[in-house]
Amino acid sequence: MIDAFRSEWVPLLRRRFLVGTLVAVAAVAALGTALTIFSAGRTDFDGDPVSVAMLAAPSGVIEGLEAVTILLGVVALSVTASAIAGEYSHGTLRNQLVAQPHRLRLLAGKVLALVVFLVLVVTVSALVTVGLSFALAPLNNIPTDAWLSLSGLAEFGKGLANVAFGTLGYAAVGALAAVVLRSPAAAIAVGVAYALPVEMLVSRIYAPAGGWLPAHLMEIVAVGGNGYTTAYSAAGVRVLVFCGLAAAVTAVLFRRRDVTA
Numbered sequence: 001m002i003d004a005f006r007s008e009w010v011p012l013l014r015r016r017f018l019v020g021t022l023v024a025v026a027a028v029a030a031l032g033t034a035l036t037i038f039s040a041g042r043t044d045f046d047g048d049p050v051s052v053a054m055l056a057a058p059s060g061v062i063e064g065l066e067a068v069t070i071l072l073g074v075v076a077l078s079v080t081a082s083a084i085a086g087e088y089s090h091g092t093l094r095n096q097l098v099a100q101p102h103r104l105r106l107l108a109g110k111v112l113a114l115v116v117f118l119v120l121v122v123t124v125s126a127l128v129t130v131g132l133s134f135a136l137a138p139l140n141n142i143p144t145d146a147w148l149s150l151s152g153l154a155e156f157g158k159g160l161a162n163v164a165f166g167t168l169g170y171a172a173v174g175a176l177a178a179v180v181l182r183s184p185a186a187a188i189a190v191g192v193a194y195a196l197p198v199e200m201l202v203s204r205i206y207a208p209a210g211g212w213l214p215a216h217l218m219e220i221v222a223v224g225g226n227g228y229t230t231a232y233s234a235a236g237v238r239v240l241v242f243c244g245l246a247a248a249v250t251a252v253l254f255r256r257r258d259v260t261a
Contacts, residue, residue, distance in 0.1 A: 004100055004109025011083065012117050021079060022124060028071045029125035030132055033064030037136040056143045058151035062159030065129040069163055069222035072125060073170030073215070074192055076118050080174030081187035083114060088182035103255045111175065118171055122164045130156065159224065166222025169214065169239050170195065172246040179253045211235075214242045 011017065039050045055063060065072075087093040100106045130147075137144050146152050173195060177187035195215040203210040210216045211230040217239050225232030 001105040001109040001112075004096070004106045005113045006109075007096070008083070008110045008113035009117075011086075012113065021075065021121060024075055025072060025121050025125040026128045028068045028075070029065055029128040032066075032068030032071075033129045033132040034136060036064040036067050037133060037140055037142065040140050040142060052140070052142055055137075056146060058146045058149060059155040059159065060142070061130055061133055061144075061147040061152055062126070062156055062163075064133055065126050065163055066159060066223045066226075069166055069219060070196070070215075072122065072163065072167050073195065073218060073222070075121070076167045077170040077174035077177075077191045077195065078188050079118065079121075080114055080171040081178045081191055082184045083178075084110065084175055085178035085182055085184040085187045088178075089184060104251055107251060107254045114171065114175075115168060118167060119164050122167050123160065126156070126160045126163070162224050163222050165236070165239070166218040169218035169221070169243055172243045172250075173214065176246045176250050179250050179257075212238065214239065217242070 036050070037055065040052045040055050042050060054060065087096065096106060097103065100109075134144055134147070147156075170191075173191050174187065177191040178184070181187045181190060199213045199215045203213060203216060211234075217230070217235045220228045220230055220232065220235040221239050225235060228235075
């Protein structure tokens with residue numbers, strides 16, 4: 001497992017992949033932060049009012065990141081699907097199984113490396129949000145004193161943990177799609193299609209379904225339950241159950257299906 005964990009960092013730390021991922025999440029965080037800061041006194045894309053007082057609160061420092069949790073989730077899904085399905089399509093998984101014939105240990109090492117990598121990526125995006133928030137807040141007359149208080153630091157930590165939790169839920173979808181489809185492009189396409197348009201369509205047709213759809217629940221968890229009818233605790237439990245089921249199915253398929261390339 002340790003060897004699998006270490007070896008997984010080789011492709012993750014390749015310059016093109018690492019820089020591309022960090023640039024993507026930094027751009028997403030910057031976009032969410034800028035739109036959030038300059039929406040003060042107006043309404044957001046859901047039509048909800050955004051006030052200066054709301055952004056000046058201790059939790060305001062993380063609002064920009066919470067605005068783009070879905071996009072961060074898509075990045076996590078894509079990274080996970082690409083990393084795992086790529087081993088099948090490139091034919092490298094067979095060689096890895098020769099070195100580590102215990103498949104579940106190999107999978108556990110890979111997944112652990114991806115989890116650590118994604119948490120670090122979310123942390124980078126959170127730091128981008130904080131830095132840009134402090135830079136842009138004076139331009140829209142938003143006080144930042146509360147952000148530097150103990151309450152502000154606590155809200156930042158809580159917000160970062162929630163966003164990371166929700167993001168890892170998307171990664172579970174990516175891992176499952178990767179093992180089922182064994183193609184990076186197909187896994188990413190199917191995973192994103194399910195998480196965005198399919199769930200969105202279902203929830204619009206039948207609103208109560210939103211309280212049980214995995215990607216919708218991940219969004220609720222990522223924003224701390226704010227603005228949703230489903231309670232944060234209930235959403236968190238359901239996300240954990242979904243991730244557990246996804247992990248179990250992924251493990252069974254990874255262990256039992258033949259590797260033909």
